[in-house]
Amino acid sequence: MKVEVLYFEGCPNHEPAVRLTREVLAELGNDAPVEEVEITSPEEAERLRFLGSPTVLVDGVDVEPSARTRTAYGFSCRTYGGKGVPPRELIANAVRGNTERGEPHCCPPSPPSAAGTSAPKGQGTLLAVIGSVASAVVASACCWLPLLLIGVGASAAGVSAMFERARPVFLVGAFGLLGLGFFFAYGQKEACAPGEACAVPNPRLKRFNRVMLWGSVVVVTAFAFFPSYAGLVLAENAKAALAQGSAQSPTLTLGIKGMSCEACAVHIEKGLTAVPGVRSATVSYVDKAASVSVDPASPPSRDALAQAVKDAGYDVTSVTEAR
Structure with missing residues (x-):
């Protein structure tokens, strides 16, 4: 036997x-x-x-x-x-x-x-992770999407402002889904009625879900706060741009409306430096202004500079000249 x-x-x-x-x-x-x-x-x-x-x-x-x-x-x-x-x-x-x-x-x-009742719980954790990461990516799209569109030659007009309005909603959704994922992974208890087979996830699957969940915390946080630390990249670009300028070059200061984060300055700089006659350009998110060094022999028109800013998705409110 x-x-x-x-x-x-x-x-x-x-x-x-x-x-x-x-x-x-x-x-x-x-x-x-x-x-x-x-x-x-x-x-x-x-x-x-x-x-x-x-x-x-x-x-x-x-x-x-x-x-x-x-x-x-x-x-x-x-x-x-x-x-x-x-x-x-x-x-x-x-x-x-x-x-x-x-x-x-x-x-x-x-x-x-x-x-089979363990499957929905495991799937719930996975779906919560995917949803939270996707929401965080969209929440920071006001900063990275215009730059991507400009990089491929598409118009970014209005994109930043549109996503900036929706940013709080997506941030709440991202962290809310993260909380739901933690509930599925750590807080949910199995309920057993008499005679039932109470589903318990495979231990390896539980470990995988929890590792994936903590990894998503890092990703969501990185995207959620992207507008805050994007200025570090901006600072390096600004130094390079200043080095290309000249003390003898005429400088135009443009007041700019519509910037929602420091990464927006990168989008505008790329557009301004591409205008013929521009030697260098630096944009300050804090001052909401751009400083443009131009070639005195063939300076660009103010309309061309305003159009470059508009193509990046923002508006010029004023133009002043200083030497």
Whole structure:
């Protein structure tokens, strides 16, 4: 006779089921060994007809008669009517070969879909992570999207202002979804009704979800605060632009409206430096102004400078000249 106790790490009743099975065998004078089999993959669960931990098999047959026709194989905890282990009579009947007599058993059938209830929880964490990252990316689009559009030669007019208005909504959504992800990963508890197979996620899947969740915190934070630290890149660009200028070059100061973050200055600088006759350009988000050094031999028109700013998605409010 072959007696097996199938289990997986994550349910607490594996050892009690092994002890109970050995006790029943000893009471019946049966010296068959009890083999403990750890289930580690969905394929193995299906092959061994593993309905949850613990599952007790006698000659490959589940000791619970009502479970023999079920196919909800997977990583779950079997509660056996709230007892946590198969009733002594079920194991004894299976060992004696008496299960075909129609003797009653303790536990009503578990719903076939109960073993799969871990999937929505794992999927919930994944969807929360994806949603939070996507929301954070969109929330910072007011800064990076215009630069991308200009880089590919498309118009960025109005893009920054549009995304700036929606930024608070997407930020709330990003951090709200992160909170939901933490609830799925850490706060949600499994509820077991008598006779149900209570789903418990595969430990490896739980670890993966939690690592992915913490990684998404870094990504979401980086994108959410991108407008704040984009000025570090801007400062380097400004130094390079100043080095290209000349103390003898006429300088125009443009008042600019519509900048929503320091990265906006980068968009405007790129547009201004591309205008023929411009030697260098620096833009200050704090002052809402651009300082443009022009070639005295062939200076650009003010309309050309205003159009370059408009093409970047912003408006010129004033133009003053100084030497």
